[in-house]
Amino acid sequence: MRKSTGKPLPVRSDASGFIFVPLGGTGEIGMNFNLYGCDGAWLAVDCGMGFSGPETPEAEILLPDPAFIAEQRDALLGLVITHAHEDHIGGVARLWPQLRCPVYATPFAAAILRRKLSEAGLGREVKLHIVKPGGVIKLGPFGLRYIPMTHSTPEMQAIAIKTSYGTILHTGDWKFDSDPVIGTLSDEAALQALGDEGVLAIVSDSTNAMVEGHSGSEAEVAKSLKNLVNDLSGRIAITCFASNVARVASAIAAGKAAGRHVALVGRSLGNYVAAAQESGYLQDVPDFVPDEDIGAIPHDNLLLLVTGSQGEPRSAMARIAADTHRYASLGEGDTAIFSSRMIPGNERAITAVQDALVRRGVDVITDEDEFTHVSGHPARDELRKLYRLVRPQYIVPTHGEWRHLSTQAALAQEEGLIALLLENGDVLQFGPGTPAVVDTVPTGRLAVDGERVVPLKGGVLSARRRMLFNGVIIGSFAADAQGRLLGPPKISAPGLLEEADVRLLRDAEEEFFESLMDLPDALRRQDEPFADAARASLRRIVGKRLGKRPIVEAHLHRV
Numbered sequence: 001m002r003k004s005t006g007k008p009l010p011v012r013s014d015a016s017g018f019i020f021v022p023l024g025g026t027g028e029i030g031m032n033f034n035l036y037g038c039d040g041a042w043l044a045v046d047c048g049m050g051f052s053g054p055e056t057p058e059a060e061i062l063l064p065d066p067a068f069i070a071e072q073r074d075a076l077l078g079l080v081i082t083h084a085h086e087d088h089i090g091g092v093a094r095l096w097p098q099l100r101c102p103v104y105a106t107p108f109a110a111a112i113l114r115r116k117l118s119e120a121g122l123g124r125e126v127k128l129h130i131v132k133p134g135g136v137i138k139l140g141p142f143g144l145r146y147i148p149m150t151h152s153t154p155e156m157q158a159i160a161i162k163t164s165y166g167t168i169l170h171t172g173d174w175k176f177d178s179d180p181v182i183g184t185l186s187d188e189a190a191l192q193a194l195g196d197e198g199v200l201a202i203v204s205d206s207t208n209a210m211v212e213g214h215s216g217s218e219a220e221v222a223k224s225l226k227n228l229v230n231d232l233s234g235r236i237a238i239t240c241f242a243s244n245v246a247r248v249a250s251a252i253a254a255g256k257a258a259g260r261h262v263a264l265v266g267r268s269l270g271n272y273v274a275a276a277q278e279s280g281y282l283q284d285v286p287d288f289v290p291d292e293d294i295g296a297i298p299h300d301n302l303l304l305l306v307t308g309s310q311g312e313p314r315s316a317m318a319r320i321a322a323d324t325h326r327y328a329s330l331g332e333g334d335t336a337i338f339s340s341r342m343i344p345g346n347e348r349a350i351t352a353v354q355d356a357l358v359r360r361g362v363d364v365i366t367d368e369d370e371f372t373h374v375s376g377h378p379a380r381d382e383l384r385k386l387y388r389l390v391r392p393q394y395i396v397p398t399h400g401e402w403r404h405l406s407t408q409a410a411l412a413q414e415e416g417l418i419a420l421l422l423e424n425g426d427v428l429q430f431g432p433g434t435p436a437v438v439d440t441v442p443t444g445r446l447a448v449d450g451e452r453v454v455p456l457k458g459g460v461l462s463a464r465r466r467m468l469f470n471g472v473i474i475g476s477f478a479a480d481a482q483g484r485l486l487g488p489p490k491i492s493a494p495g496l497l498e499e500a501d502v503r504l505l506r507d508a509e510e511e512f513f514e515s516l517m518d519l520p521d522a523l524r525r526q527d528e529p530f531a532d533a534a535r536a537s538l539r540r541i542v543g544k545r546l547g548k549r550p551i552v553e554a555h556l557h558r559v
């Protein structure tokens, strides 16, 4: 049973043995936040963010609620990062002030994280330890080993977590790819060796558990992009995730091979490319065209690498589609290549951008038309291969929605393994004894609201949701100590009434005035009861006129 957040949480410090608690990322996309406990000590693995959907329009960026571990952060020995994707590191800068533990990451993930931490003013405060791919970390009862795996961003590391109760392999996001273009192959020898030592369970990526066969090779996409770019004339824009450094490299190579100059359009591309170069990747790329020179390059010699493959409204591709980008544009005879997949929930936003491009005469090519994308997550044959290398007793599916988790559970069972299905907040005890869910801890979601982080189900955002649908009415009036009104009250109703409604507003103000005058003298001498009564009559007066139930505020100025 899960409890909502926003109220005091019980603290559990009696969690004994070796336990696993997903606080986010299980049964949902994004927001990966995992806890491992061993005899009272805690370890966190990844701390991601997610994007809000149409069901919560009052929020844009969501975070897992860390309250459960924040309450016992003295026992939290560290936060270990598997890789640099937003759904694994995007929550660190916002949530670290509640965790205050050392952070461990590879050079590339650290380069990305350092930027985010300094933007949040935490650059100096956070102890960021850089661990080489394949390196080891010792944290109290946890012996950790990074195992390099291939993924759609460099330096993704699975984590072997060894304790006196046994070893767990936490996979992070991964795939097998014999030619990943950038970065290393998944370390099959290390997985095999770990299996030889004995592994209790794999906490395993479920994203593509419903996909038969193999995820496909990044090198094949590189080849396909090269052919595609070579055959096209006019301006070409390729959009992909900025964090997919291999794809960025393939797009740059395709441009170079076709004699095109490459421009990076969009801030996150610049950030990821700079972080990649700091970490030793993308060393032999040509100079990029500065933004202000884009317009001077002949169309047939230009390749734009653009952010916004998910239709993000403020992204470079959305602005190009709306023809509001300051430097880059596309039109008749040009091509936009979406080298990405539609992440569930983003379909409408992506389609809107593609539609706007088509309306401008741009030819739009997606992974449905051409071979422009492969996934960074394991399909079923790759999962089977991992199981056979590592030979665990148990599979704990994570990272996916419920249908992905249960599909991986069924696959594991076909392979003779025991699957343990969890929801966020479940406390799985690996040992001593047989693994079992022994408890549930509170979980929840937080929303980033400007500079603050607030509970998604809390007062601020539920008021915002009501304002969105019902509007807000503010009545203000001044009275002296005896409760005598000093002039007529004012009503304003942003989002409900406009200038043309002046008549309605004046009538309401008049009725409001009368209702205030009618209140008993004794009541009008007390601030709070006076304001409460004013709010009640305002709600009645406006509700009657508009047929709505807006949020109502009454401000009494005691003069």
Ligand SMILES: [Zn+2]
Pocket (backbone or CB within 6 Å): 083, 085, 088, 151, 173
């Ligand atoms: Zn990832």
